[in-house]
Amino acid sequence: MIRKTINTLLCAALLAAGAANASDFGGPLPPPVNQVERTSFYIPMSDGTRLAADVYRPKEPGRYPVILHAAAARTRMGDGADKSGAGKFSVQMINLAAHGYVFVVVERRGLGASYGIRRGYHDRTEAHDSYDLTAWAASQPWSNGVVGVYGCSNTGDAAMHFLTTKVHPSLKAVFAGCFNWDKYSGGRRGGVLANWGTGPQSSVEADMKSTPVDGDESRAVLREAVQAHANNTPLLELWSGMPNRDDVSPLTGTPFWEEGSISTYGDAVRKSKVPVYIQGGWRDDFNTQGFITLANLTQPSKLIIGNWGHCMSLDFSMVAEALRWYDYWLKGIDNGIMKEPRIHYETVNAGWHSANQWPVAASHPASAFLGDGSLSLQAPAAGKRSFTVDYHPVCAAGTGLGPTCPQDDKGLTFTSAVLAKDLELTGHPIAKLWLSSSVDDGPVFAYLEDIAPDGAITMVSEGRLQARHRKLSKPSFKVPGNIPWHSFEKADVEPLAPGKAASFEFDLLPVSYVFRSGHQYRITITGADPREKLRKTYEPAPQWTVWFDRAHPSQIVLPVVGKPE
Incomplete structure (x- = not known):
């Protein structure tokens, strides 16, 4: 009972600190409120497949909201890394662990050090893992039972797919960037196979260079995990083999553009009522998809887009903006973010503007x-x-x-x-x-x-x-x-x-x-x-x-x- 009281008081103190340091739109990342420790291990899915994860959590005892990042690789934050939250912000989201969150980077099945086979690109098996991951995160002794999701690029798609299947009741917010509502238009915009990337693709030899979990210094477990990756679906072959939207892929046996599209499950996404913050860049090939997503959401939602490239934010601290979003929905801090206009957009050569509709009325x-x-x-x-x-x-x-x-x-x-x-x-x-x-x-x-x-x-x-x-x-x-x-x-x-x-x-x-x-x-x-x-x-x-x-x-x-x- 005494430990429970101490933990409750500590969480209350962190909430108060978060409220005091909550940044306004475009502000810097506030100073950290706690030190962070990292552990690494495997998380079992309901079908027995084990996914490799790094868990960054405050050293101070307590129960914290959890943010999941279903990644293609566990890129670890080094001591000398930029901690401003700007620039290539996707790896810097780990900084949220220093602000009263547990941040979990988990490699999706068939990728990195995780077991399993990637059948396609955001297929239904992978989508169903999202429920297991949320349930696991909500049940941990350092979790307060409230969960958010983050992702950008292929992990942005993965974050949105948390909403396309059965949604665990602990999932309360998504922050996703540079993803595709419609996977065909992402992979073959205009019907042309002309994007700069076709998704995360690596060999067994490359995956052997992945980061092993703690205790696997010999990489024996890593080697066992990645052997099955030889059977992963080759993504360029998958995409190039479906020139039409309704083509059935011989690699998966399904019309895979539709299976992998968030749009196919739009009703489920809306029914989830989970709030979504969309991030994009004018210099990103997927920026139309962010506006299409916004047009199709009925839950609380926002969009930010600046003069940036793919999963970039230059001198804007996207981590600070994500912190405002998670503080509001996961900690209940009334920081004013939901009183602001729905859309923040940077006009090149003229600065930042806001709007509640797109296209803008003017x-x-x-x-x-x-x-x-x-x-x-x-x-x-x-x-x-x-x-x-x-x-x-x-x-x-x-x-x-x-x-x-x-x-x-x-x-x-x-x-x-x-x-x-x-x-x-x-x-x-x-x-x-x-x-x-x-x-x-x-x-x-x-x-x-x-x-x-x-x-x-x-x-x-x-x-x-x-x-x-x-x-x-x-x-x-x-x-x-x-x-x-x-x-x-x-x-x-x-x-x-x-x-x-x-x-x-x-x-x-x-x-x-x-x-x-x-x-x-x-x-x-x-x-x-x-x-x-x-x-x-x-x-x-x-x-x-x-x-x-x-x-x-x-x-x-x-x-x-x-x-x-």
Whole structure:
């Protein structure tokens, strides 16, 4: 009874400390309130599979909320690591253990030092592990029975999948970044296998370099665990083998895009009522998916997006923002986070803004029509231009939007007049192009760029569409604004008639960006991109034609805030 009273008083003191140090939006990570110790061991799942875990918990005796990170690898925080919570924040979430939480990093089945086989990429077996993990976390002697989940990138998908199956009643909040509501659009955005990653994939030899659990200095247990990983589903083979959304993978025996998609289980996600905070970056290939997720949630939810790359936050402390979220939902600290607008977004060149809806109310569509190398508010009477696909696009690291960089010399460019005043775009740019090709298929890429007075190019956004998937359809879930939708299903595949103009409508990644007075904006159109995987080529290289006459008014629809000039 005395120990229970001491623990209760200690938890109350930590709650008070958390309330006193709760940061406002955009603030720094508060000073730590406790020292942390780490232990490592295996957690058994209900089917007997054991998952390797690192547990970071306060040294002070007590019962604390638990945050689970269902990771692909246990990356440990070193003593010399950045503890600001900014930059590459995903590994720094461990810092939450110094703020009155137990932080558990567990490798999913078939990965790292964990036992088991990964059948696919976020399959139903893995999703069901989430219930076992939550039940385990809630029942530990250092747990107060309240559990949250964190993840970013593939672990962001894993965090959201905690809500797609039976949800343990102890699960109270999710903080997830850079994940995919719709896995097909994540893996094959626009129908093109052109992302920079296809998920965590390693060999048995690579997994033998994983961190063993405590007491396994000889790595004998690690070796036993990873032997089964040789039977993991090869992810590039899985993704490339399903060019259509409804394809059945011969590797899993299921239409795996649907099995692995959070969207497939949208009703379960909403029924869970578990609050969700979504994190994204303008320079991340998955940022549209965050806005789509927000549009489909009915539980308390928020979204933050800045001028960052994948699971990055530059000088913004994402750990501090996550701490505010968990303090509110797991500790009951009224820090004001739920009184703030639903969306925080950074407008590039203009700072932070907030909104309760997306697209924002001040944004409206305005068409810039493609002409003979120009973009203007008036459609030209006649014209067309052609280019030959260059199958050797290149991109130097650090020169563009995520892994994409200017491709102006690889296709056609269309440039606006010099801007007389600043132009803000906030929302989803839409390409509405009339194109023909000398072949019956192929990808088309459109890049939105900022051209400075000295000719310097800044990548702002980009979009893509595989020609055979250009038929428009109705989505099976909500999408924000006026995003064109394509089913990507076999029944809607439509090859091009070579030489005949066809309509291509597709969205570019969403933006919030100010083009400065004296600058120009540009659209570049190509037939290849540096990120393509397993690119199909034609010999000779195809010729594409962009049409811009009255019957074929090619245009880019821009989400303009204010009156366009």
